[in-house]
Amino acid sequence: MQPAVTILAGIVLAAVCALIVLLGMMWRYQERLAFQPPAPPYPDGGSTRRIDFRAADGQPLFAYLINHPSRHGVVIVFHGNADLAAWQIPWASELARRSGYSVLLPEFRGYAGLPGVPAYSAARNDAYAAYTLARDSLEYSPDRIALFGHSLGSAIAAELARDVHPAVLMLQSPLASAREMARQIAAPAILLFWAGLARIHYDTETLVRSLDVPVWVAHGTRDVVVPVRMGERVFAAAARKGEFLVVELAGHNDLVDRGGEGYWRWLTSALATRPRSASLQ
Numbered sequence: 001m002q003p004a005v006t007i008l009a010g011i012v013l014a015a016v017c018a019l020i021v022l023l024g025m026m027w028r029y030q031e032r033l034a035f036q037p038p039a040p041p042y043p044d045g046g047s048t049r050r051i052d053f054r055a056a057d058g059q060p061l062f063a064y065l066i067n068h069p070s071r072h073g074v075v076i077v078f079h080g081n082a083d084l085a086a087w088q089i090p091w092a093s094e095l096a097r098r099s100g101y102s103v104l105l106p107e108f109r110g111y112a113g114l115p116g117v118p119a120y121s122a123a124r125n126d127a128y129a130a131y132t133l134a135r136d137s138l139e140y141s142p143d144r145i146a147l148f149g150h151s152l153g154s155a156i157a158a159e160l161a162r163d164v165h166p167a168v169l170m171l172q173s174p175l176a177s178a179r180e181m182a183r184q185i186a187a188p189a190i191l192l193f194w195a196g197l198a199r200i201h202y203d204t205e206t207l208v209r210s211l212d213v214p215v216w217v218a219h220g221t222r223d224v225v226v227p228v229r230m231g232e233r234v235f236a237a238a239a240r241k242g243e244f245l246v247v248e249l250a251g252h253n254d255l256v257d258r259g260g261e262g263y264w265r266w267l268t269s270a271l272a273t274r275p276r277s278a279s280l281q
Helices: 004-032 086-099 120-137 150-165 178-185 202-209 228-237 255-271
Strands: 048-052 061-067 074-078 102-106 145-148 170-173 215-220 241-247
Touching: 048 120, 061 120, 074 086, 074 120, 074 150, 086 102, 086 255, 102 120, 120 145, 120 150, 120 255, 145 150, 150 170, 150 202, 170 255, 202 228, 215 228, 215 255, 228 241, 241 255
Parallel strands: 074 102, 074 145, 145 170, 170 215, 215 241
Antiparallel strands: 048 061, 061 102
């Protein structure tokens, strides 16, 4: 019996050591999983107007601006984890043409050649800096500012909406929470330690329950990155519901192509939403 006990003890010890190492790696590298800046070369935005500005901590940032000024308002667009603001310019130009809105495409630190390291708290600072740019420098009143986020950008947009109360919040392929995303890729044992392990605290599903802003959601049925059930949960939880657009056969990055005119109608209808306390001028 003694050899068997020794072998079992060795196996248990090895498993515990492996779990400790895995937990350590998850704690240290979790933001590298959430934020994945594309490698150079980077597009320059062509003839689209570029605005350089800074976050509150002095971090240099920039954004692309389309169709300014607009009597309707401005849409601030937050892209996903492995995306770039410049890659959104064709989509943003079409949105501006169809809606009459200005579109602001801010970039995050650590992306597109910007210095700094992308992280949860840093992204929050960068998002608020973009909002401040739209409100103070571009002179759009809060009731004329709409927020849009895709994928990881949906979580960033939702957190900003909690702090600034925009006219409308549009979420494309939103994650329910960082914990739910971890459940997609991590071993179940790791989730037992989530409260002490996590530095990324996105929880859109919980946040929208108390958000006094119309929430519009669009999701593809074949999204294998962020499953459609997460979009369903976010929309179901929203205190103020706009419209939930389900695009059949669409994945994570082809919602626009698969959705066609129905997708553009969803966007322009969301922008026609009027805040409770004010009307768009």
